[in-house]
Amino acid sequence: MIPVAEPFIDENELQAATDAVRRAAISGHVQDYIVKFENGFSGYCGARCGIAVNNGTTAVHLAITALGIQEGDEVLVSTYTNMATFFGVMYQSARPVAIDICPDTWNINPELIEKAITPRTKAILVVHAFGHPVDMDPILEIARRHGLFVIEDAAQAHGALYKGRKCGSLSDIASFSFYANKLITTGEGGMVVTDNVELAETARQYRNLCYGLGEDRFQHEDVGFNYRMSNLHAAIGWAQLEKLEANIAKKRQIADWYKVRLESSSALQLPVERNFVRNVYWMYHVVLNEQCKVDRRTVMARMAEEGIQTRPGFTPFNQQKIAHTRNLARSEDCPVANRIGARAFYIPSGVTLAEDQAEKVSRALLRAIEP
Numbered sequence: 001m002i003p004v005a006e007p008f009i010d011e012n013e014l015q016a017a018t019d020a021v022r023r024a025a026i027s028g029h030v031q032d033y034i035v036k037f038e039n040g041f042s043g044y045c046g047a048r049c050g051i052a053v054n055n056g057t058t059a060v061h062l063a064i065t066a067l068g069i070q071e072g073d074e075v076l077v078s079t080y081t082n083m084a085t086f087f088g089v090m091y092q093s094a095r096p097v098a099i100d101i102c103p104d105t106w107n108i109n110p111e112l113i114e115k116a117i118t119p120r121t122k123a124i125l126v127v128h129a130f131g132h133p134v135d136m137d138p139i140l141e142i143a144r145r146h147g148l149f150v151i152e153d154a155a156q157a158h159g160a161l162y163k164g165r166k167c168g169s170l171s172d173i174a175s176f177s178f179y180a181n182k183l184i185t186t187g188e189g190g191m192v193v194t195d196n197v198e199l200a201e202t203a204r205q206y207r208n209l210c211y212g213l214g215e216d217r218f219q220h221e222d223v224g225f226n227y228r229m230s231n232l233h234a235a236i237g238w239a240q241l242e243k244l245e246a247n248i249a250k251k252r253q254i255a256d257w258y259k260v261r262l263e264s265s266s267a268l269q270l271p272v273e274r275n276f277v278r279n280v281y282w283m284y285h286v287v288l289n290e291q292c293k294v295d296r297r298t299v300m301a302r303m304a305e306e307g308i309q310t311r312p313g314f315t316p317f318n319q320q321k322i323a324h325t326r327n328l329a330r331s332e333d334c335p336v337a338n339r340i341g342a343r344a345f346y347i348p349s350g351v352t353l354a355e356d357q358a359e360k361v362s363r364a365l366l367r368a369i370e371p
């Protein structure tokens, strides 16, 4: 089976992890690899502060919390994403508002934002879908005019560039994931990144149970969370950091391999790269367009028969049962995401993929879409 993604780990990760284990420096209170990883990664992003956490979902929640978003507040969120993005808002009892996407980049459509703003709106939460940066300028401009925060869920976009600047440094605060299939990984892990020192301090407090800052450490300042990353995971992350640019180059190479082999098919919509961005092609996501006479289930089943793993596109928030039962959205709300989500899937595109495998996947896909 050719898997959709496998992490690339070598002796460097082993060495760093071994070093942490040898010194018993493994918890979330040890300030060595954690600090190195935080400084290294936030510096790479071009932001002053990094707050390492235990996964990308808690990173979203921590970013929301640090901004003071709470019950009754509304947050506009791109509907086509991993539901972790929405859950991060819902954990805070705030109300997520699903916004439809652009048909080509699969990112939030800036033209739909303004009419969704109400007096309760506090923030716009964008997702750089599949590694293609959101067109931030119009969104930042709307946010400025309405006094809203902007948050990036950059879990799929480590190192992606928007007009020469890194995703994660384009807004008030951003979240990343280091899950095993992301651009770099700690197995499980995440980070909040911000240029705002005060926001970073708030996030650090909530990450660590809001322990008392005065004489009495056990007199807590608020109801905090334990979202700490362990030093053992940070050791792996610190070693992975060295591989990030090479991983991006590999993802772009994989996207090239697929593009030249698949672009002649009129049945497939492939990822784009607008001229003001560097797409990092987190996963190679393709959409069966109206000319394709075979349904997605059949295409994916045919590929599985040839030993190729695929994953379907996201089910948009507006189609989630939990959104309906809570009266947060209706199925038909976001027609573009509904169409893409029903017709998309992603094909093997992990950093360990070889060209002959991309060749095999491409041939299998071209056969699978034949009626």
Ligand SMILES: *Cc1c(COP(=O)(O)O)cnc(C)c1O
Pocket: 055, 056, 057, 058, 060, 081, 082, 084, 085, 127, 153, 154, 155, 156, 177, 178, 179, 188, 189, 190
């Ligand atoms: C992966 C991902 C997350 C969740 O990260 P975990 O580390 O799995 O919790 C959140 N948002 C997006 C956009 C993701 O792709």
